[in-house]
Amino acid sequence: VSARERNWTVRLREAGVRALPPERLLPDGQPAYMSSWIYIFGVLTIGALVIIIGSGVILGLKGPAWWHYTGIGHFFNSIHLWAVELFFFFMVIHLWGKFFMASWRGGRARTWMSGAISFLISIAAAFTGYVSQQNFDSQWIATQAKDGLNSTGVGAFFNVLNFGQMYTYHVLLLPVVVVGLVSAHILLVRRSGIVPPLPLPELLPALAVAASTAEAPETASAESAG
């Protein structure tokens, strides 16, 4: 084994390129079957996440109380709130769409699972935002939500009545997890590709006949990584 082959950086780079060569990471073509409006909800979810993070960074830079006493602060809080509502709206449609496509087929279970976990962690991230608002909504949600969390023992180390702890979770810990999971989800999509359509059983015999009598056109071939 050469020194170069023992180099951790080289090994990491080569493993990355093997798993996701540039043309697969950022392709300039998509399968022709990708022709439905349902496909835009994944990228819209990412778009909403970008707006959430952007508005959240501005709110974070000015501190948690800023938005209560300035018009511009309230404006960015509103952007943040509506981006969150849109984020979940788009993500839920994306999830239902992927469910009805049975998009876990062909070794794509990890893609589904990373998306599902992203959804659940996003709920926790949004929840910590609600209890970090420093208004009546926060007081009420925190005092109600404590019972569910305490009933499982989680309240012992995740205290929704502790503003400092919830704020840290909201502006740092959970966003890092969400962004990490969404990134992993996107990379898995890039690696495995979007799932091909479900086969129509009633067309199978006719297609077999057509394929045997017609000259196959030049097509691209692909293998699953899953």
Added chain:
Amino acid sequence: MKRRRYSNTELNDLARHYDGPYKPYDLVKELCIAIAVVGALALLLTIFLSSPDESPSTIAQWSRQMPADFVTTAVSELDGTSDTAQYGPPYDNGPNAQIVWFVHLQSWLGVSHPINTAQDYVYGPLGAVTGDPGVRAATASYRAAPAKSQTTWTTNYTNALAKATVGRGDTLVVPPGNYGPVPTMMGALLALAQAGGLDGDLLTSSQFYQTDYTKPLLFMADGGLLAARAQQQHLLGEQWGMMNETGSYPGQVWLWLYTFWYQIAPFNSSPNADALVMLIMGFLSVCFILIPFIPGVRDIPRAIPIYRLIWRDYYREQRNTAAGGPGGASPGGGGGGPPVPAPPGPAGAATG
């Protein structure tokens, strides 16, 4: 034509390959447009709808607006009958810790945020009152009294508070009775709260900077002000409150299923409802993640043919192919634009 049902293994194998045509696509442009569209939507919603911001309640407001409720709550903290005093872990060793069968999840991690309701909400704040020897004497008298006398005083006083009237200066006027030193203690505590002192007292710890609102929030939650405001804002549990927002704004609507369980039996009356609902939601969440491996659930998409709508262009091409019509023999001839080379690996992908 006889239909054949694909096995799960066959479906997986078929989905590993795509030998059809590709069409040009610009992922980066798509992402930029998505960000712009969502940004514009958020901006429009902000301009037309803004966002809610109901001021928080304080103990001072509570004690001024609802003095009888405040004192009733304070007495329940003193004699250990309040919700917090009876709660159990993580606040105390009260008897109301929730269990499911033999599973004591709430108690397993112990008391991590200890609260002694009598000390933290009554004795401690009263001990900080200076210049009033009568309050100190009353507190000492109460603490030195037998438990039976304490219970008699607090029970009598709590019953009398139902008939209390508000006197001058937001003081409480209670019918005469055998209350021991309790009225003196509660009068001082009410005055302290109405002056805003209790808000600070309950937040203070050994640190200068404070971020932990556990004590004041639990105290307020034992009383009626937060619940009264929540009812006006349709935020109570029986009003699907967990997914609602103040005003008419959409709240955490994605919690609809979690909220749903609290609306039906046995959860809407069970003392262990929170533990039961959390266990159910935990189980459903794991199932949600593991859908690809759950027979029956993973087959639902084939039973509800929404996929035929999603991929209708592709299937149209396939039918044309099967009929020997336009589209040739290639599966998936749909999509506009000139064909482009397929990327290496499996079927090319969108971000969605």
